Amino acid sequence: MSVETVQETLQQAAKTGGGFGLSPLITGLVGTLIVMALYEYWHRNSRKYRMVANIPSPPSLPLLGQAHLAAGLSNAEILAVGLGYLNKYGETMKAWLGNVLLVFLTNPNDIELILSGHQHLGKAEEYRYFKPWFGDGLLISNGHHWRHHRKMIAPTFHQSILKSFVPTFVEHSKAVSGRMAKEAGKAFDVHDYMSQTTVDILLSTAMGVKKLPEGNKSFEYAQAVVDMCDVIHKRQVKLLYRLDSIYKFTKLREKGDRMMNIILGMTRNVVKERKDNFQPETSGIVEETDQAAIKAQVTEGLRDDLDDIDENDVGAKRRLALLDAMVEMAKNPDIEWNEKDIMDEVNTIMFEGHDTTSAGSSFALCMMGIHKDVQARVFAEQKAIFGDQMQRDCTFADTMEMKYLERVILETLRLYPPVPVIARRLDHDVKLTSGPYTVPKGTTCVVLQYCVHRRADIYPNPTKFDPDNFLPERMANRHYYSFIPFSAGPRSCVGRKYAMLKLKVLLSTVVRNFIIHSTETEADFKLQADIILKLENGFNVSLEQRKYPTAA
Numbered sequence: 001m002s003v004e005t006v007q008e009t010l011q012q013a014a015k016t017g018g019g020f021g022l023s024p025l026i027t028g029l030v031g032t033l034i035v036m037a038l039y040e041y042w043h044r045n046s047r048k049y050r051m052v053a054n055i056p057s058p059p060s061l062p063l064l065g066q067a068h069l070a071a072g073l074s075n076a077e078i079l080a081v082g083l084g085y086l087n088k089y090g091e092t093m094k095a096w097l098g099n100v101l102l103v104f105l106t107n108p109n110d111i112e113l114i115l116s117g118h119q120h121l122g123k124a125e126e127y128r129y130f131k132p133w134f135g136d137g138l139l140i141s142n143g144h145h146w147r148h149h150r151k152m153i154a155p156t157f158h159q160s161i162l163k164s165f166v167p168t169f170v171e172h173s174k175a176v177s178g179r180m181a182k183e184a185g186k187a188f189d190v191h192d193y194m195s196q197t198t199v200d201i202l203l204s205t206a207m208g209v210k211k212l213p214e215g216n217k218s219f220e221y222a223q224a225v226v227d228m229c230d231v232i233h234k235r236q237v238k239l240l241y242r243l244d245s246i247y248k249f250t251k252l253r254e255k256g257d258r259m260m261n262i263i264l265g266m267t268r269n270v271v272k273e274r275k276d277n278f279q280p281e282t283s284g285i286v287e288e289t290d291q292a293a294i295k296a297q298v299t300e301g302l303r304d305d306l307d308d309i310d311e312n313d314v315g316a317k318r319r320l321a322l323l324d325a326m327v328e329m330a331k332n333p334d335i336e337w338n339e340k341d342i343m344d345e346v347n348t349i350m351f352e353g354h355d356t357t358s359a360g361s362s363f364a365l366c367m368m369g370i371h372k373d374v375q376a377r378v379f380a381e382q383k384a385i386f387g388d389q390m391q392r393d394c395t396f397a398d399t400m401e402m403k404y405l406e407r408v409i410l411e412t413l414r415l416y417p418p419v420p421v422i423a424r425r426l427d428h429d430v431k432l433t434s435g436p437y438t439v440p441k442g443t444t445c446v447v448l449q450y451c452v453h454r455r456a457d458i459y460p461n462p463t464k465f466d467p468d469n470f471l472p473e474r475m476a477n478r479h480y481y482s483f484i485p486f487s488a489g490p491r492s493c494v495g496r497k498y499a500m501l502k503l504k505v506l507l508s509t510v511v512r513n514f515i516i517h518s519t520e521t522e523a524d525f526k527l528q529a530d531i532i533l534k535l536e537n538g539f540n541v542s543l544e545q546r547k548y549p550t551a552a
């Protein structure tokens with residue numbers, strides 16, 4: 001139908017009193033249909049629509065685009081359907097959620113165009129659902145605010161701070177191993193243990209909390225985070241929940257409000273406790289930076305501004321962990337930093353810092369349970385490092401020797417990236433390299449790490465769990481943007497080094513305490529990607545206590 005035909009129809013309706021002699025209900029209905037038809041006509045003739053017409057997409061419906069494909073599906077089903085379409089349509093695909101354009105990228109060259117520079121640093125519209133939680137925290141803020149926060153926060157993850165965390169990582173890793181010993185011999189969901197312990201570790205390190213909350217508060221917080229992610233993910237992918245005017249009347253909003261109460265209650269207490277007990281004179285560490293040691297630590301085939309901070313930061317400095325540094329900055333009139341900035345960053349990092357590593361450690365334990373040959377090599381490496389003192393505490397120097405364990409972690413993050421998807425809003429039109437496509441300014445570009453990491457042209461036998469994919473010689477031949485579990489470029493993960501160190505200490509402790517078994521295979525995994533990648537059917541393993549000769 002042309003615009004003219006629609007106009008004539010409307011004029012005709014006006015002449016006849018707007019009702020064609022029919023009831024007001026039918027008149028209303030016809031009017032609505034006409035408006036909808038006009039909208040669809042305008043939409044299909046828009047610059048945006050025409051520019052991406054040649055990018056493949058699943059079948060669409062008028063007005064809805066592809067939004068109907070997610071209707072009635074669980075989060076796990078949405079992921080399976082999305083991956084199915086990507087398999088069918090190739091490395092670049094588009095979808096319309098109503099009038100919101102999403103372009104999905106899996107080609108490392110395209111991804112580099114979006115992530116590497118400073119042009120498309122803005123987070124996509126889909127991140128706005130985090131706003132009541134993270135405020136203007138690092139993960140979702142933009143522009144000057146983000147730049148300023150990144151500059152202030154990145155140094156609180158300096159190598160010398162991380163080194164000082166190792167004894168705390170060890171203490172919690174031993175504690176969780178002790179708790180898990182009660183499960184020995186039976187199958188259980190190891191994620192429950194990993195999520196509680198990763199919350200406790202964050203509280204005791206980055207947040208500087210001396211006395212952990214009573215009872216099971218860390219677990220309650222971790223569960224509330226999982227449920228809140230479910231709420232946010234539903235808002236991102238289901239058209240009706242995206243509309244605030246509809247969402248506020250739904251049961252999902254009631255659930256979201258309940259979870260936010262638990263989450264914000266916990267973080268408010270953390271900040272209060274630290275402020276009450278913070279003593280600037282005795283907090284922090286002073287250390288002379290050892291350049292050679294720092295250079296030697298860049299072993300993961302990943303490089304970003306965190307490495308530059310470490311390498312260029314020469315001389316003796318007093319360094320504070322995250323929350324202490326923020327409390328001190330808020331007191332300094334020369335630094336732009338206030339109470340809200342503290343809360344926003346605590347909320348952001350409490351989430352980013354625990355849920356990602358609890359998924360990462362849980363997947364790694366499942367992988368070792370399934371691939372016994374890999375577990376045997378990990379254990380042999382531990383034996384070579386710890387000799388006849390397998391139960392002694394792990395040190396920072398030990399972690400530097402754990403080259404094979406590092407490869408196991410990286411391979412786990414390749415196949416099961418805890419953050420499987422990220423999204424950016426394009427700041428200007430971008431010509432892609434994967435085809436004759438130009439994506440217009442304002443588009444949400446969805447980077448699918450999960451799919452990039454499984455490309456057969458980059459990883460031969462891509463679904464095989466093979467830690468040797470991360471041997472230096474294999475990594476040297478790969479595109480830098482073909483392995484991006486921590487994202488890459490200026491907005492990459494600020495906690496990458498923290499995460500890698502913590503995972504090494506935690507997994508080393510568990511592997512030295514237990515033989516890990518699994519009754520499942522990877523084919524049984526039911527992946528669910530509500531913000532953080534998880535297993536809908538649980539991270540099921542069983543543990544067998546290792547026995548060492550007791551000292552005489």
Ligand code: HEM
Pocket residue numbers: 138139140150206348349352353354356357360417418419422423484485486487490491492493494495496498499
């Ligand atoms: C295996 C563990 C982890 C993985 C896979 C991971 C992954 C990521 C990814 C993919 C991003 C980019 C997100 C986006 O662009 O939407 C990111 C950002 C971020 N991560 Fe992590 N992360 C991990 C652990 C951590 C830890 C331990 C912390 C802090 C203690 C942390 C703090 C952050 C922060 C603050 C950002 C936002 C950075 C910015 O925008 O400047 N992450 N992470």
